[in-house]
Amino acid sequence: MPPSDEFTVLVKPYSGGAETADRLRASVRLLDVSTRESSPSRRRLPSTTPAIADRFIDATMGGQPMIGLQISVGATGRGTLAESLTRAQLVSLCFPSSAKPPGVDLESLVVEPGRLVKAQLDRRSVCLEFAFKEPGTFVVGTGTKPVIPELASFYASTGGESTWGPCLTHGFFAEVGPAGTIVEAPMGSGVYIQVCANGVLGYHPELAGTGYEIQPVLATHWIRGENGRFVGPDPPVANTGEGRYFPQTGHNLSGAFLTKFLALGGADVLGFPITEPLAAAPGFTDQYFQHLKLRMDDATGEVTIRPIGREFIAVLVANRQAGAEPPSMPAHRR
Numbered sequence: 001m002p003p004s005d006e007f008t009v010l011v012k013p014y015s016g017g018a019e020t021a022d023r024l025r026a027s028v029r030l031l032d033v034s035t036r037e038s039s040p041s042r043r044r045l046p047s048t049t050p051a052i053a054d055r056f057i058d059a060t061m062g063g064q065p066m067i068g069l070q071i072s073v074g075a076t077g078r079g080t081l082a083e084s085l086t087r088a089q090l091v092s093l094c095f096p097s098s099a100k101p102p103g104v105d106l107e108s109l110v111v112e113p114g115r116l117v118k119a120q121l122d123r124r125s126v127c128l129e130f131a132f133k134e135p136g137t138f139v140v141g142t143g144t145k146p147v148i149p150e151l152a153s154f155y156a157s158t159g160g161e162s163t164w165g166p167c168l169t170h171g172f173f174a175e176v177g178p179a180g181t182i183v184e185a186p187m188g189s190g191v192y193i194q195v196c197a198n199g200v201l202g203y204h205p206e207l208a209g210t211g212y213e214i215q216p217v218l219a220t221h222w223i224r225g226e227n228g229r230f231v232g233p234d235p236p237v238a239n240t241g242e243g244r245y246f247p248q249t250g251h252n253l254s255g256a257f258l259t260k261f262l263a264l265g266g267a268d269v270l271g272f273p274i275t276e277p278l279a280a281a282p283g284f285t286d287q288y289f290q291h292l293k294l295r296m297d298d299a300t301g302e303v304t305i306r307p308i309g310r311e312f313i314a315v316l317v318a319n320r321q322a323g324a325e326p327p328s329m330p331a332h333r334r
Helices: 051-059 149-157 219-223 255-264 309-321
Strands: 006-015 024-031 064-076 089-096 109-112 115-122 125-132 137-142 172-176 182-184 191-195 200-203 214-216 244-246 251-253 284-288 293-297 303-306
Touching: 064 089, 109 115, 109 125, 125 137, 149 200, 149 214, 182 309, 191 309, 219 309, 251 255, 255 293, 255 303
Parallel strands: none
Antiparallel strands: 006 024, 006 089, 024 064, 064 137, 089 125, 109 137, 115 125, 172 182, 172 191, 191 200, 200 214, 244 251, 284 293, 293 303
16 A cells, blocks of 8 residues: 555556556655545645545535545656646556445445546455546545435435435444444444435334334534544533523524524424534534534524535544444434
8 A cells, every 4th residue: 555645656558448558657646635624644635726626526416535646747767747648548546445435335436537447445455547638636536325215205304405415325334332433333233324415314223113213313423523432512501591492402592593493394303402603614603403513604694504424424434444443332312
């Protein structure tokens, strides 16, 4: 495996499946596009090209980027990699399989703006070959997935894509380990979940036929936690007497946040509030609920659902890479 900074890959002239004996060694740098947050362990996308990841996400309707790479214009070894190529080049890239999001198969992978030729699992690495004509920054990732049959009815009846966003993974099993870290679980063990752009839905096989088999996962508790662990609601506050107070979690809900909460289906969809309104990006205020996150534009009062699915996937991947303890309990009980 190459290090996560800079390494060399073989680039072969490629056209319509026909290869020649000429080979180039291009300088390639791995880039972190798994989340928009800074990561000390991996070099971020250059400040001049942050739109690469944005364009990929937009093009795949909320897809999940995994890794980025930047192919330098200059090349070492035999031949020269010019800025404008006369024919496509084929590049081989391997990265740890631990970086692949759960619930994503190799057939789902794409490379933007390149063209994926082949993807395979080689021991503990995912190895890709893709063609490109212009050196630059490329993003490996996956597009959206259909809603799994077990969740389709609940998804549709609670607002569908307007509430949950497009789904980013296939279905897979997850449980919570002794240290409070959520991890992937063996087939048939724990909760069968699907991660969507805005939240996570879960199917509990052991509750089939009870009417409680489908429940949203407490996703916000993990994305607000530290070191991939579950975190409970913020400390309870006093009832302000405005709007509604939820003794279950000890938080108030009022104004535009309360209006949106009710319009989306209340606690059955969002769960209970786990924070008071919090200052977010300049000009915006957030409030977290057990299942979803809402954001208000302070200037207009408009409240929208914020996507947390990619952050939740990043938590699962980080827990896997950190060697989280085996799971022992379900991922949701409210």
